[in-house]
Amino acid sequence: MSALSKIPNDLKSKWDAAAVKYEKKRAAMLPILRLAQEHFGYITPDVEFAVAEYLETTPVHVREVVTFYELFRTKLEGKNQIRFCQTLSCVLGGSEELLEYIKTKLGIESGETTKDGKFTLHTAECLGACEMAPMMQVNKDFHGPLTKEKIDEIFENM
Numbered sequence: 001m002s003a004l005s006k007i008p009n010d011l012k013s014k015w016d017a018a019a020v021k022y023e024k025k026r027a028a029m030l031p032i033l034r035l036a037q038e039h040f041g042y043i044t045p046d047v048e049f050a051v052a053e054y055l056e057t058t059p060v061h062v063r064e065v066v067t068f069y070e071l072f073r074t075k076l077e078g079k080n081q082i083r084f085c086q087t088l089s090c091v092l093g094g095s096e097e098l099l100e101y102i103k104t105k106l107g108i109e110s111g112e113t114t115k116d117g118k119f120t121l122h123t124a125e126c127l128g129a130c131e132m133a134p135m136m137q138v139n140k141d142f143h144g145p146l147t148k149e150k151i152d153e154i155f156e157n158m
């Protein structure tokens with residue numbers, strides 16, 4: 001059985017709609033992977049094989065793209081992705097203490113996911129929002145300047 005045959009039809013239809021916008025099918029790699037991640041939550045080796053088959057390229061090529069872009073996940077992560085900045089402006093604003101606060105509050109270390117699957121914590125280099133220091137990104141939103149109270153409020157509203 002081919003890897004592509006295991007991809008659900010609704011996802012394949014989305015891939016077709018994305019691929020048709022590109023002169024060469026292979027150029028649709030990023031949107032195809034993004035759609036796969038939206039569907040499955042992360043990119044498994046089986047999905048990489050299916051994408052390779054669909055785009056008529058090699059699994060190695062797909063793997064290179066998946067591992068190059070931070071946006072792609074290769075394991076199941078939390079519903080909410082926290083990227084906590086730990087670069088200079090944020091450190092000067094007290095980010096180290098706040099990071100410890102988050103780790104204790106969620107009961108996880110950086111790179112881990114809470115047991116209920118709600119949050120995954122990642123530390124990050126400067127996110128380009130130093131004026132908000134200390135800050136973090138939760139999914140698409142930037143939050144800062146952070147305090148313990150603001151962190152509580154952000155998490156309670158998720």
Ligand code: FES
Nearest residue numbers: 085090126127129
């Ligand atoms: S140092 Fe934290 S956003 Fe720039």
